[in-house]
Amino acid sequence: MELEPGIHQLAHGRKPFGIPAPNVYLIQGTDASMFIDSGWDNEDDHAARMAYLKEVGGPSLTGLLITHRHADHGGGALHIHQDTGVPISAHRLDQAAIEAERFGGAATLNSVLDGGESYDLGGLTLQVVHAPGHTAGSLAVVIPERNVMLSADTVLGVTTTVVRPSEGDLGKYVESLRMLRDLKPRLIYPGHGEPLTDPDDRIRQLIEHRMHREEQIVAELKTAPKTIDQLFDTIYPNLPEERQRIGKEQVESNLIKLTNEGRVAIDGEVYTLT
Ligand SMILES: [Zn+2]
Numbered sequence: 001m002e003l004e005p006g007i008h009q010l011a012h013g014r015k016p017f018g019i020p021a022p023n024v025y026l027i028q029g030t031d032a033s034m035f036i037d038s039g040w041d042n043e044d045d046h047a048a049r050m051a052y053l054k055e056v057g058g059p060s061l062t063g064l065l066i067t068h069r070h071a072d073h074g075g076g077a078l079h080i081h082q083d084t085g086v087p088i089s090a091h092r093l094d095q096a097a098i099e100a101e102r103f104g105g106a107a108t109l110n111s112v113l114d115g116g117e118s119y120d121l122g123g124l125t126l127q128v129v130h131a132p133g134h135t136a137g138s139l140a141v142v143i144p145e146r147n148v149m150l151s152a153d154t155v156l157g158v159t160t161t162v163v164r165p166s167e168g169d170l171g172k173y174v175e176s177l178r179m180l181r182d183l184k185p186r187l188i189y190p191g192h193g194e195p196l197t198d199p200d201d202r203i204r205q206l207i208e209h210r211m212h213r214e215e216q217i218v219a220e221l222k223t224a225p226k227t228i229d230q231l232f233d234t235i236y237p238n239l240p241e242e243r244q245r246i247g248k249e250q251v252e253s254n255l256i257k258l259t260n261e262g263r264v265a266i267d268g269e270v271y272t273l274t
Contacts, residue, residue, distance in 0.1 A: 002056075003195060004146065006124050010052055011192075012045040014072075017243075019158045020193045022072040024049060025150055027143070029121025032062040035086075036126075036141055036150050037191070041075035041102075049076070050083060063119065065128070066090040067152035068138040069097040069167070073191060078103050081110075089113050091130060094137025097167075113139065131180055133173025134161050140180060149185035149199070157202060158193040160209055162246055163253045170210070170253040171260055177207050217254050218273065221264065225272040228252055 002008050008026040015021050025036040039045050053061065064086050066074035077088050077098075087110030090098050099108055115130025127142040134153045141150040153161055154176055163170045181203040188196040196202050216235055220226060228251050236247040255271050258264035265274050 003189065004148075006121075007143070007146070007148070007189070008052070008056065009189065010039070010049055012048045013040040013042050016072050016192075017159075019156075023189070023191055023193075025189060026053065026056070027121060027124060027126060028056070028058045029124040030059065031122030032059050032119075034062060034119060034121060034126060035064040035080065037067050037073045037152070038064060038076035038080050040072055041079065046076050046079045046083075049080070059122070061086050062121075064088050065113075065119075065126070065139070065141065066094075066098060066102075067140070067150070067191065068135045069094040069101065070135070070153070071102065073152065074098055074102045078107055081107070087111055091115065091137030091139050093132070094135055097135075097137075115139065129180070129183075131176040133163060133168050133170065133176045135167045136169070136172075138168075138176070142183060142185065147184075147186040148189060149180065149183065149187075150189045151180065151196075152191040154191075155180060155188055155196065155199070155203055155206065156190050156192055157196045158190075160206060162250070164246075164249045165252050165256055166249075168253070169256070171257040174207060174210050174257075177203050177210075181207075213250070214254055214258070217251065217258070218263070221271060221273045225267075225270045227269045227271070228255065231255075231271075 006028045010024040011021045013021050022039050024039045027034050081088050089111040092112050117128045119126040129140040131138050131140045131154045163173050185199050188199040232248045232251050239247045265272050
């Protein structure tokens, strides 16, 4: 559906962890069109995206930007590339994961981004912003003519963002939230779910949520040194089985942030306040 002139949102396929299906954005200027993300790698989803593209018409497709390495955002990219020939771009720090996991080692990115690039589509410009944290190479895209931001998974309305130690960095994530908030977008088009009409308030909530979790962990460590499992048991007491691994990873991400800041020290598996 067209959210505002030239900005289309497509959402097809599976809902990861019960949140809405990944959003694919089709941005159309007067001279060129680009996809931001590709959705899942799935025949039906792919056919639906191609049918949508044909139906809306408009200027020719000139590129596909993958916001980050995850399957729900870049899974279908290679299929779109094979059908349309458009170049695929993504951030340098997610390049290896995308080429190995999303392309199965069978293809490489056509262009590697660092943030700061822009694409002139004619009347609409896509400005690439590196917003690390959810993954090392996570990107946001700003469209200055409309003062809107495509935030991918870095800012979501439907849930808080998962930050896994193997892929991301909580300290950088919080810095990215502050940086995106300072850009003062009028509206955020997130990687899942409906547009966010009060970006400033939503980002403030997300920062406060992280600070609250951190304070909980520091308070727990004040009582005694603890392991990740012990902290997890008090901080996420009622988490369903299938979410427990991710919960433990969130605790670990907090501990890595605190360790990097010199506030916590680790001895074996035990974390202590310094
Ligand atoms: Zn993601």
